[in-house]
Structure formats: C-alpha cells, structure tokens
Amino acid sequence: MKRLLSGNEAVAQGAWEASVKVASAYPGTPSTEILETLAPYPNVYAEWAPNEKVALDSAIGAAYAGRRALCTMKHVGVNVAADSLFYVAMTGSEAGLVIVSADDPSMHSSQNEQDNRQFARFTRIPCLEPADSQEAKDMTIAAFELSEQFDTPVLLRLTTRVCHTSAPVEVFPDQKTHPPIPDKYPRNPNKYVMIPANARIHHPIIEKRIRKLADYAESSPLNIAEIRSLELGIVTSGIAYQYAREVFPDASVLKLGMVYPLPEKLIQDFASEVKNLIVLKELDPFIEEQLRLMGIKLYVPKDAEKAYRPGSKSIFPLCGELNPVVVRTSAEAAGLLPPALTTPSAPSQLKIPNRPPMLCPGCPHRATFYNLRKMKWPVAGDIGCYALGVVPPLSAIHTCGCMGAGIGVAHGAAVAGDTEQHVAVIGDSTFFHTGIPALMNVAYNQSNVITIIMDNRITGMTGHQQNPGTGKTLQQKDTIEVNIEAMVHAMGIQEVKTVNAFSVKEVSDTLKSWKDLDKPAVLITKGECALLPNARKGWMPLRIDSTKCIGCDICIRTGCPALRKSDLIHEKNGRHLTEIDPQQCTGCEVCAQVCPQNAILFREQVLAELSIDQEVN
Amino acid sequence: MSTTTALSQNPKAVNFLLAGVGGQGAILASNVLAELGIALGFDVKQAEIHGMSQRGGSVTSQVRWSDHVYSPTIPPGEADFLIAFEKSEAVRFIHHLKPSGILLVNNHAIVPVTVTSGAEAYPLHEEIQQELNGYTNNIVWIEGVVEARKAGNVKSSNVVMLGALSKFFKYPSNTWLSVLEQRVPARYIDINIKAFEAGRNLIQN
Ligand SMILES: Cc1ncc(C[n+]2csc(CCOP(=O)(O)OP(=O)(O)O)c2C)c(N)n1
Numbered sequence: 072m073k074r075l076l077s078g079n080e081a082v083a084q085g086a087w088e089a090s091v092k093v094a095s096a097y098p099g100t101p102s103t104e105i106l107e108t109l110a111p112y113p114n115v116y117a118e119w120a121p122n123e124k125v126a127l128d129s130a131i132g133a134a135y136a137g138r139r140a141l142c143t144m145k146h147v148g149v150n151v152a153a154d155s156l157f158y159v160a161m162t163g164s165e166a167g168l169v170i171v172s173a174d175d176p177s178m179h180s181s182q183n184e185q186d187n188r189q190f191a192r193f194t195r196i197p198c199l200e201p202a203d204s205q206e207a208k209d210m211t212i213a214a215f216e217l218s219e220q221f222d223t224p225v226l227l228r229l230t231t232r233v234c235h236t237s238a239p240v241e242v243f244p245d246q247k248t249h250p251p252i253p254d255k256y257p258r259n260p261n262k263y264v265m266i267p268a269n270a271r272i273h274h275p276i277i278e279k280r281i282r283k284l285a286d287y288a289e290s291s292p293l294n295i296a297e298i299r300s301l302e303l304g305i306v307t308s309g310i311a312y313q314y315a316r317e318v319f320p321d322a323s324v325l326k327l328g329m330v331y332p333l334p335e336k337l338i339q340d341f342a343s344e345v346k347n348l349i350v351l352k353e354l355d356p357f358i359e360e361q362l363r364l365m366g367i368k369l370y371v372p373k374d375a376e377k378a379y380r381p382g383s384k385s386i387f388p389l390c391g392e393l394n395p396v397v398v399r400t401s402a403e404a405a406g407l408l409p410p411a412l413t414t415p416s417a418p419s420q421l422k423i424p425n426r427p428p429m430l431c432p433g434c435p436h437r438a439t440f441y442n443l444r445k446m447k448w449p450v451a452g453d454i455g456c457y458a459l460g461v462v463p464p465l466s467a468i469h470t471c472g473c474m475g476a477g478i479g480v481a482h483g484a485a486v487a488g489d490t491e492q493h494v495a496v497i498g499d500s501t502f503f504h505t506g507i508p509a510l511m512n513v514a515y516n517q518s519n520v521i522t523i524i525m526d527n528r529i530t531g532m533t534g535h536q537q538n539p540g541t542g543k544t545l546q547q548k549d550t551i552e553v554n555i556e557a558m559v560h561a562m563g564i565q566e567v568k569t570v571n572a573f574s575v576k577e578v579s580d581t582l583k584s585w586k587d588l589d590k591p592a593v594l595i596t597k598g599e600c601a602l603l604p605n606a607r608k609g610w611m612p613l614r615i616d617s618t619k620c621i622g623c624d625i626c627i628r629t630g631c632p633a634l635r636k637s638d639l640i641h642e643k644n645g646r647h648l649t650e651i652d653p654q655q656c657t658g659c660e661v662c663a664q665v666c667p668q669n670a671i672l673f674r675e676q677v678l679a680e681l682s683i684d685q686e687v688n
Numbered sequence: 689m690s691t692t693t694a695l696s697q698n699p700k701a702v703n704f705l706l707a708g709v710g711g712q713g714a715i716l717a718s719n720v721l722a723e724l725g726i727a728l729g730f731d732v733k734q735a736e737i738h739g740m741s742q743r744g745g746s747v748t749s750q751v752r753w754s755d756h757v758y759s760p761t762i763p764p765g766e767a768d769f770l771i772a773f774e775k776s777e778a779v780r781f782i783h784h785l786k787p788s789g790i791l792l793v794n795n796h797a798i799v800p801v802t803v804t805s806g807a808e809a810y811p812l813h814e815e816i817q818q819e820l821n822g823y824t825n826n827i828v829w830i831e832g833v834v835e836a837r838k839a840g841n842v843k844s845s846n847v848v849m850l851g852a853l854s855k856f857f858k859y860p861s862n863t864w865l866s867v868l869e870q871r872v873p874a875r876y877i878d879i880n881i882k883a884f885e886a887g888r889n890l891i892q893n
C-alpha cells in the first residue's frame with residue numbers, strides 16, 4: 072500500500088519494518104518527527120533523552136544487548152554525541168545500530184551549517200543518503216542490514232528537504248524478522264572495553280572494515296549509474312539528485328546512495344564513459360575532493376576565476392541549500408548550459424512587512440526579558456524560544472552560540488574580571504541538555520553570575536516535546552518531574568528562588584536584590600508555555616480602556632504581538648491609543664502590569680465587566 | 689474571472705504554491721492537494737519548512753503533481769497556482785507564478801508586529817491590487833473569512849480557498865471532498881463541506 076509520508080515519517084516506518092527495538096533521541100529540527108512518528112508503533116521502545124550523547128549511549132547499549140537500535144538528531148546534535156560516535160565506531164555492536172543526522176543546509180532553523188558526511192569519514196563508518204521518502208524508508212532498512220553485516224554503526228544522513236518533503240511510499244503492515252535476540256547479555260570485553268590495549272587492536276580493524284565497505288560499494292544496489300547522453304556525467308546524491316534530473320534531464324547520472332566510502336572503480340568507469348564529469352552536491356566538496364584525490368578529471372569551468380581551490384567547489388556554491396534555480400544559474404556561469412532565453416519575473420518591489428519569529432502572545436518568557444532590557448546588564452543567551460529575547464523591542468540578549476553555552480559564557484566574563492552584573496538565561500530543556508555541568512562550574516568556582524532558568528514546562532522551540540521536568544515520557548507514560556530548585560540547592564548554590572514567570576515585579580525585585588552579590592544566584596521563572604493544551608484552556612483576552620490609555624507605548628515594549636495601535640487618537644497628545652487583538656491575546660497580564668495608567672483591564676476586571684453585562688442583558 | 693482561461697481537462701503536471709501566515713491552515717490545504725494528486729494517479733511531492741513553534745510567521749508549502757516529480761521545490765516562475773491566504777503574502781510570492789498562472793488571493797490582512805511597533809508599514813489595498821495586476825491577469829480575490837464565518841468557523845477560510853481552486857479542474861466535488869474528509873477531524877466535517885461548497889460557488893464556469 073502507498074502512503075504519503077515525509078522523509079522523517081518514512082525513516083520511522085522503515086525502522087519499524089526493520090524491527091527496531093529501541094529508539095532514543097533528543098529533539099531538533101529537522102529530525103524531531105522521526106521519533107514522534109515511531110513512538111506510537113507497537114513493539115518498540117522510544118524515548119526522549121536529555122541530550123544527544125545520552126541518546127546515543129542509550130541506543131548503543133541496546134545494540135550491545137543484541138537489539139536493533141536507532142538514534143536520531145539534528146546535525147549539531149552529532150557534535151554533542153561525537154565522543155560516543157567515535158567509540159562505537161571502534162567497537163561495533165551485536166545488533167544493527169543506525170544513527171540519523173538531519174542536516175539543515177541554509178539553516179532554516181539552526182545556528183550553523185555543517186555537512187555531517189564528514190563525520191562518516193572522520194569516524195570510518197558508512198554513510199547513506201536518501202533522495203526522497205521512499206529511499207528514506209528503504210535505506211533505513213538497508214542501514215540496519217549493513218550495520219550487522221559489517222559490524223559497524225551506520226550514519227543515515229538526511230537534509231531538511233528530504234525530512235520535510237512528503238511523497239508516496241510503499242509501506243508494509245508487517246515487521247521483518249530480525250537476527251535472534253541473545254538469551255543472555257553478551258560479555259565480550261575485548262571487543263567492548265576500549266582501554267588502550269584493546270583500542271590499539273581495534274584501530275586497524277576498522278581501517279580494514281572501511282576498505283571492505285568500499286569494495287561492497289562497488290556493487291551495492293545503493294549506487295546506481297543511469298546512462299543517458301554521454302556528453303555530461305553527473306556524480307550526485309541525496310536531494311541534489313532531484314535537482315540534477317530536473318535541470319539536466321538528458322545527462323548521465325551516477326547516483327550515490329552510499330556517500331562514504333566511495334566506490335572508486337565505479338566512479339572511474341563512469342568518468343571514462345562521459346565527456347564531461349561534474350559533481351553536484353550541497354555544502355562541502357566532500358565527494359569532489361575525494362574524486363580529485365583519485366586523480367579523476369573533472370570539468371573545468373569556462374571562467375578561470377571559478378577554478379577549483381582546495382576547500383572550495385568549482386561550480387556549485389559552498390554555502391546554503393541548492394534548488395533548481397541555483398543549479399541552473401551556476402551551470403550557466405560555468406558554461407555547462409546555454410544562458411536562459413527568458414529571465415523569470417523579479418520579486419515585487421512593493422514594500423511589504425516582514426514577519427520575523429516573535430515570542431507568542433502570553434509567552435512566559437516575556438516578563439523576564441522586559442525586566443532585563445530595563446536593567447541593561449549583559450545577558451548570555453542560549454538556544455530555545457527564549458533566544459527571541461534578542462528581537463526588538465525586547466533586545467535583551469547579547470550572545471547565543473549553541474545549547475548549554477550561555478552559562479559558561481557569562482561565567483567566563485565574570486571570572487575575567489568584567490565588573491558588570493553578568494546574567495545567563497537558559498530554558499528548562501536546555502538546562503537538562505548541557506546546562507547542568509555549566510551551572511556546576513559556576514557553583515564550584517563561585518562566580519557571581521545570575522542564572523535564570525526559564526522553566527516553561529516543555530521543550531518549546533522544536534514543537535513541544537516532553538522533557539525530564541514535565542512528568543510525561545515520549546510514549547505518554549507518567550513519570551517523575553525533576554525538581555530543578557532542589558537540584559540547584561544540591562550544587563551548593565545558596566541564593567535560589569522560584570518565581571511566577573508572569574509576575575513582572577517578582578522577577579524585577581529578585582534580580583535587583585541580587586545585583587553585585589559576591590556569589591552565584593539562580594532564579595527559576597516558572598510558567599507554562601502559552602501553547603500547551605492546559606494553558607490554552609485558560610486563554611482570555613484582556614481589553615484596554617480607551618478613556619485611560621494615553622498612547623505612551625510602554626506596553627508595546629513588552630513586544631507582544633497582540634498589542635497594536637488603534638485608529639483612536641488621544642485628545643491632548645495626539646498619539647494613537649493602543650488596543651488588544653482579542654483573537655491573539657491570552658490574558659497573561661504582563662502588559663497590564665507595566666501600564667503606568669492602569670488602562671489595561673486585568674482578568675478580574677474583565678470578568679467583572681462580563682458579569683455586569685450579563686446582569687444588564 | 690472565468691475558468692475557461694484555466695487548465696486543460698487532463699493536466700500533465702501542476703505546481704501549487706501555498707502561502708500564508710502561521711495558523712491559517714496552509715499546511716492542511718496542501719496535505720489535501722497532495723493526497724488528491726495521489727488519488728488522481730499522479731506522482732506527488734509536498735514540501736514545507738517547519739520552523740519554530742511560535743505563531744505569526746510566514747508559512748509556505750508547495751505541492752507538485754506530475755508523472756514523475758523530481759525537485760520538491762518549484763522553481764520561481766513555474767507555479768501554475770499561487771494560493772495566498774493573506775494578501776501581503778501574495779505580493780511576497782507573486783514572482784513564483786508562471787506568466788499564465790492563476791492567483792487565488794484571500795482578501796484578508798494580518799498585520800505583523802513590525803507594523804504595530806511602527807517599524808514598517810502595511811501597504812494599502814489599492815497598492816497590493818496594482819502590484820499583483822502587474823504580474824498576472826488571472827487573479828481571483830476571495831472573501832475567505834466572510835465565507836468561512838458563514839460556513840460556521842472563521843478558521844475554515846483555507847477550505848473556502850480549496851473550494852474555489854477546485855473549479856479550475858474538471859474533477860467532481862466528491863473527489864475533493866472524499867480526500868478532505870480524511871484530513872479534517874470528524875466533528876468539523878460539516879463546516880468544512882459548507883466552506884468548500886461556498887468557495888466553489890464563488891467561481892463561475
Ligand atoms: C545540540 C542541539 N540539539 C538540539 C537543538 C534544537 N533545539 C533548539 S532549541 C531546543 C529546545 C529548547 O527548549 P527549552 O530550553 O525548554 O526552551 P524553550 O524553547 O521551551 O523556551 C532544541 C531542542 C539544538 N539547537 N542543538
């Protein structure tokens with residue numbers, strides 16, 4: 072039966088058909104839906120781990136125990152999990168282990184752009200790269216088989232366009248039989264204990280393994296030479312294959328489903344058949360450089376300026392994702408295609424407003440950033456919805472690098488002797504991810520950093536996943552809620568306070584009382600994300616009393632999208648009065664607290680008004 | 689506008705670009721188009737960018753039908769239909785439309801914070817109209833919100849738009865509705881059928 076599946080859904084379906092037993096992950100766009108899709112399937116254990124390294128160790132543990140295991144993450148997650156990736160590349164496992172890296176060319180929702188095929192070469196493991204949803208499913212199954220056949224973890228590399236494109240996929244209602252599960256936990260310390268004595272034996276083993284995999288690649292059904300016109304030959308893989316077919320319908324194509332290790336002879340043969348050979352890929356010159364090392368002659372663009380330099384690419388751009396237009400214009404510039412006869416219409420010149428991401432109406436992070444902006448302290452941010460504290464008018468964040476970085480960055484400035492009051496802000500999920508060791512460093516070395524843990528009771532940015540603080544697992548089981556305050560106390564930090572995230576005054580008073588303290592302090596701002604089902608139940612729009620509003624715009628400085636200028640004009644000062652969009656307002660009362668004229672009705676006042684209305688009616 | 693300028697009875701390949709603002713249901717509409725394409729026997733690709741979970745950003749989705757679809761994204765200038773759920777979003781993506789392409793635009797403005805805060809301005813309706821007219825003669829303005837409210841839920845303007853779109857194809861209503869029914873929650877089916885028919889009735893043959 073064919074079903075419309077995204078690449079992510081197809082990976083989940085493939086893993087299930089391959090009888091995966093354990094799947095562990097930390098969410099991250101564009102990978103998140105893989106585990107969300109897999110979680111409700113029968114006969115599989117699926118979990119959110121606090122971070123990617125823990126997720127990978129957990130999948131490795133299952134594979135060591137003889138159960139097929141899957142671990143998924145976004146590209147930067149592999150950086151976090153890299154230490155574990157290196158050891159498991161050395162040991163292999165008892166049952167298949169597949170690691171999914173979902174890369175994000177063009178950084179649709181990421182802090183950097185990286186090409187994780189490099190990790191396959193770095194760790195000596197095979198890398199498969201599907202070009203659409205059907206292949207995503209098929210290659211997931213193939214990856215488990217390869218993993219067992221060659222005793223190696225397999226990297227399945229996806230990109231945003233594959234993850235989030237839906238296409239018809241042939242699905243089966245049954246699970247395949249898989250290798251027998253051992254009766255007893257296998258004990259094999261020579262293989263699984265990487266003390267130097269064993270590790271030294273393993274290194275040559277994995278070098279040999281990658282050569283065997285290269286032999287396999289020569290005849291693997293994953294690599295396909297499609298011979299059409301011999302004028303132009305294109306070596307390509309993944310989503311770039313689709314652009315190759317769209318832009319060069321007549322060209323011969325060598326489509327590599329396995330992008331590492333490369334099939335040298337297959338490529339040589341293909342190269343010798345075609346007149347001109349090019350490599351069409353996104354991001355790093357990963358294939359291009361290896362072809363040059365093989366001594367294969369690639370097409371030299373007309374324009375000498377574009378000629379190859381190490382680390383660059385000769386025809387297609389190094390940065391950002393490709394699409395048919397980028398491919399076509401690059402090919403035209405390189406003399407591979409005649410210049411197009413018609414130029415497509417240019418974008419409209421009419422100025423239309425941007426729609427940048429903003430903290431939602433009713434967001435629990437708003438009151439804290441409103442205060443921080445007023446205090447003008449340097450604030451080290453971190454990754455999550457709360458990174459939007461950088462967007463005007465809040466403009467309260469000054470650094471933001473990767474998950475868990477903020478606390479360390481604030482600490483570094485403080486111990487360097489900078490005398491301003493340094494603050495770090497971090498979300499609950501990010502705190503569990505990599506914030507804990509960083510805060511322990513602040514505690515241990517006693518810098519006077521104020522850390523604000525913004526506990527909105529969910530992993531917000533990636534679409535609301537459960538985490539160790541929420542009391543629910545990925546498979547919707549009830550569980551413990553990690554007590555953040557107790558944990559901070561246990562680190563020996565004495566100044567710890569939990570406040571209502573929506574209380575502008577509580578946040579402000581606490582921060583002011585801690586200014587220039589000579590020791591660490593931690594503020595936990597607790598308040599549910601406005602989009603959670605429970606919070607939605609309580610939404611109730613507020614109203615601005617136009618007889619009291621003076622159009623001072625102080626409420627607008629909270630950056631709430633539900634506040635807007637009305638057509639009403641203040642009699643005396645001529646300023647536009649502010650109004651609240653009832654379709655958007657949740658009634659969080661943050662704007663009402665900052666209004667100097669008490670013009671914004673609090674919930675109680677709105678309710679009182681409503682009941683009077685009802686009496687009158 | 690009449691549908692005679694529109695597509696042939698049995699199109700070989702169709703590219704739909706859907707553009708709107710988070711929460712308007714552009715993704716649901718594109719799911720319906722993708723499933724419909726499969727039901728009609730096409731190869732189909734549907735591409736979207738899932739970004740951050742906040743409300744209010746631009747959202748686009750693309751659906752391609754053909755005997756074999758390669759690229760999931762439609763090259764600029766090759767969309768047969770641009771379905772804009774918000775009028776300034778129509779301007780943002782109008783250059784993606786083929787010169788002979790058809791624009792269905794919801795006569796509805798969603799004003800972003802950049803405008804409220806005074807940093808940017810929202811263009812006048814006449815400016816938008818004039819700008820769009822410069823790109824194509826095939827423009828259908830749709831009172832999506834009005835019709836959706838009449839159907840019983842303002843949120844169903846995405847389905848009003850689908851109803852209008854359906855008139856540009858010769859497939860019977862039921863072909864569309866049977867796909868739609870699988871994609872919306874059971875308790876909203878009646879409203880959605882009404883919204884679909886309302887959209888369909890906006891377009892003359
Ligand atoms: C290493 C790594 N893994 C995953 C992500 C994706 N990611 C970005 S923000 C975020 C979650 C943030 O959740 P939280 O800290 O609770 O803040 P919230 O968004 O709820 O405010 C995740 C998982 C990432 N950027 N880097």
Ligand code: SF4
Pocket residue numbers: 429430431432433434435436456457527531532600601602741742743
């Ligand atoms: S999703 Fe939740 S945490 Fe994120 S901006 Fe919106 S309300 Fe705030």
Ligand code: SF4
Pocket residue numbers: 432433434613629631632633634651655656657658659660661662663
């Ligand atoms: S109460 Fe004020 S700040 Fe909160 S959502 Fe409504 S308008 Fe926005």
